Amino acid sequence: MTQPYLEHTLQQFDNKTAVIGIVGLGYVGLPLMLRYSQVGFKVIGFDIDTDKIDMLNRGESYIEHIAAADIQAACRQGFTATADFARISECTAVILCVPTPLNKYREPDISFVINTTDRVKPYLRPGQVLSLESTTYPGTTEEELLPRMQENGLCVGEDVFLVYSPEREDPGNPDFETRTIPKVIGGHTEACLQAGMALYQPAIDTVVPVSSTKAAEMTKLLENIHRAVNIGLVNEMKIVADKMGIDIHEVINAAATKPFGFVPYYPGPGIGGHCIPIDPFYLTWKAREYGVNTRFIELAGEVNSAMPDYVVQKTALALNQRQKALNGAKILVLGIAYKKNVDDMRESPSVYVMERLRDLGAEVAYSDPHVPVFPKMREHNFDLSSQPLTAENLASYDCVILTTAHDRFDYNLIARHARLLIDTRGHYREPQPHIVKA
Numbered sequence: 001m002t003q004p005y006l007e008h009t010l011q012q013f014d015n016k017t018a019v020i021g022i023v024g025l026g027y028v029g030l031p032l033m034l035r036y037s038q039v040g041f042k043v044i045g046f047d048i049d050t051d052k053i054d055m056l057n058r059g060e061s062y063i064e065h066i067a068a069a070d071i072q073a074a075c076r077q078g079f080t081a082t083a084d085f086a087r088i089s090e091c092t093a094v095i096l097c098v099p100t101p102l103n104k105y106r107e108p109d110i111s112f113v114i115n116t117t118d119r120v121k122p123y124l125r126p127g128q129v130l131s132l133e134s135t136t137y138p139g140t141t142e143e144e145l146l147p148r149m150q151e152n153g154l155c156v157g158e159d160v161f162l163v164y165s166p167e168r169e170d171p172g173n174p175d176f177e178t179r180t181i182p183k184v185i186g187g188h189t190e191a192c193l194q195a196g197m198a199l200y201q202p203a204i205d206t207v208v209p210v211s212s213t214k215a216a217e218m219t220k221l222l223e224n225i226h227r228a229v230n231i232g233l234v235n236e237m238k239i240v241a242d243k244m245g246i247d248i249h250e251v252i253n254a255a256a257t258k259p260f261g262f263v264p265y266y267p268g269p270g271i272g273g274h275c276i277p278i279d280p281f282y283l284t285w286k287a288r289e290y291g292v293n294t295r296f297i298e299l300a301g302e303v304n305s306a307m308p309d310y311v312v313q314k315t316a317l318a319l320n321q322r323q324k325a326l327n328g329a330k331i332l333v334l335g336i337a338y339k340k341n342v343d344d345m346r347e348s349p350s351v352y353v354m355e356r357l358r359d360l361g362a363e364v365a366y367s368d369p370h371v372p373v374f375p376k377m378r379e380h381n382f383d384l385s386s387q388p389l390t391a392e393n394l395a396s397y398d399c400v401i402l403t404t405a406h407d408r409f410d411y412n413l414i415a416r417h418a419r420l421l422i423d424t425r426g427h428y429r430e431p432q433p434h435i436v437k438a
C-alpha cells in the first residue's frame with residue numbers, strides 16, 4: 001500500500017525542510033530545540049508562559065546551564081517562541097515536552113498533557129508527526145492522545161503519525177548531551193514508528209525502536225524506578241552502616257571495584273528533581289488498575305522520603321553532644337538545588353531539611369552558588385538569599401549541613417571554619433571530630 005503522506009513526511013526530515021514544533025520550552029524542550037536548530041531545522045517553540053517566550057525571543061536563557069549564546073544562535077537559525085498555537089499547522093513534527101507532576105494525593109496529574117493536546121488538536125493536518133516526550137504511565141499515548149488526534153477524522157498511521165519517545169536528559173552532566181543520549185521510540189503503528197525514527201535520526205546519534213508506545217512509556221519508568229529503588233536501598237544501607245560504625249562510602253567504593261554485577265549508587269539527604277521522586281508513582285497508580293501493588297516502589301519512596309528527617313535527627317544529636325539544642329541554633333545549609341552543579345530546586349530534599357529545622361525552632365540560612373535567591377515555590381516559603389561563604393561567616397553558625405555537594409564550594413574553607421559540619425554526601429572521607437556523617 002502506498003503511503004503518500006508518510007513518504008512526503010520522511011522526505012522532509014531527510015532534506016531538513018521539516019519545521020519542528022516543540023511544545024513546552026523547559027528543561028527538556030529547550031535543549032531539544034537547540035539540537036534541532038544546530039542540525040539545520042527551523043524550530044517553532046510553543047509555551048503558555050509569556051515571560052519565557054519574551055526572554056527566549058530576546059535571545060536570553062532562563063536556565064543556568066543553557067547558554068544565552070546558544071539561544072541567540074538558534075534565533076539566527078530561524079527559531080521563534082510563541083503562544084500562538086495556530087502556528088502548529090506550520091510544523092511537520094509536534095513534540096510535547098510539558099510537565100507531568102503528581103497531585104496532592106500523589107497521583108499522576110496529566111492535565112498538562114491533556115490541555116496541550118487539546119490546544120494542538122484543532123491545528124493538526126495530514127503529514128504531521130505528534131511525539132509525546134513527557135514521562136508518564138504506560139497507556140497514556142493510546143488512551144489520551146490517540147482519540148484526540150482522531151477527533152477531526154484524521155487516520156493515525158495514514159494521515160498523521162503518533163509516537164512516544166521519552167526524554168532522558170541529565171541536566172548538568174557534562175558527559176552526555178541531547179545528541180549522544182540514545183533515544184527510545186515507540187509508534188502507534190509501523191508507519192508511525194517509521195515517521196518517529198525519521199524525526200529523531202537527524203538529531204540523535206542512536207535511536208532505539210520498541211514495539212509500541214506502551215513499551216516506550218514503560219522503559220522510561222523502569223529506568224527511573226531502578227534508580228529510585230537502588231537509591232532507597234543504599235540509603236537504608238547507610239543507616240545500618242552508620243550504626244555499625246562503618247563508612248558506607250568506603251564500602252560502596254570497594255564494592256564498585258567488582259567488574260560485573262554491581263552498580264554503585266550513593267546515599268544522600270533524600271531524592272529530588274522532577275523525575276526520581278515522582279515518576280515511579282505513575283506506575284504505582286496505573287498498576288492498581290490491574291490489581292497489582294508495586295511494593296518496591298512504595299518501600300523505596302518511604303525510605304527516601306524519610307532521609308531529610310534522618311539528617312535532622314543526626315544534626316540534633318550532634319548539637320546535643322555539644323550541649324546545644326536545635327531550638328534556637330543557627331544553621332547554614334549548603335546546597336539547596338536538588339543535585340550538584342544545577343540551579344533546579346524542584347523536590348529538593350535540602351528544602352525539606354530546611355523546613356524541618358525551622359519547624360523545630362532553628363534559625364536557618366543557606367548558601368548555594370547556583371541559587372542566589374530562594375525562589376517562589378508552590379509549597380515552600382523562605383524569604384532568604386544565599387549567604388557568602390567566608391571564614392568569618394562559616395564560623396558564625398552553630399552548625400553547617402552539606403546537603404548538595406556543588407563543585408563550586410570551597411570544601412577546605414568549609415571544613416576549616418565550620419564549628420560543626422554535618423556531611424550528608426560523604427564528601428569528607430577523613431574522620432575529624434567536628435564532622436558528622438548523616
Ligand SMILES: NC(=O)c1ccc[n+]([C@@H]2O[C@H](COP(=O)([O-])OP(=O)(O)OC[C@H]3O[C@@H](n4cnc5c(N)ncnc54)[C@H](O)[C@@H]3O)[C@@H](O)[C@H]2O)c1
Nearest residue numbers: 024025026027028047048049097098099100116134135167
Ligand atoms: N527535567 C528533566 O531533567 C527531565 C528529564 C527527563 C524527562 N523529563 C520529563 O519531561 C517533561 C517536561 O519536564 P521539564 O523538566 O522540561 O518541565 P519544565 O517545567 O521545565 O518545562 C515545561 C514547560 O511546559 C510549559 N507548559 C505547561 N503547560 C503547557 C501547555 N499547555 N502548552 C505549552 N506549554 C506548556 C511550561 O510553561 C514550561 O515552560 C516531564 O514529563 C518530565 O518528567 C524531565
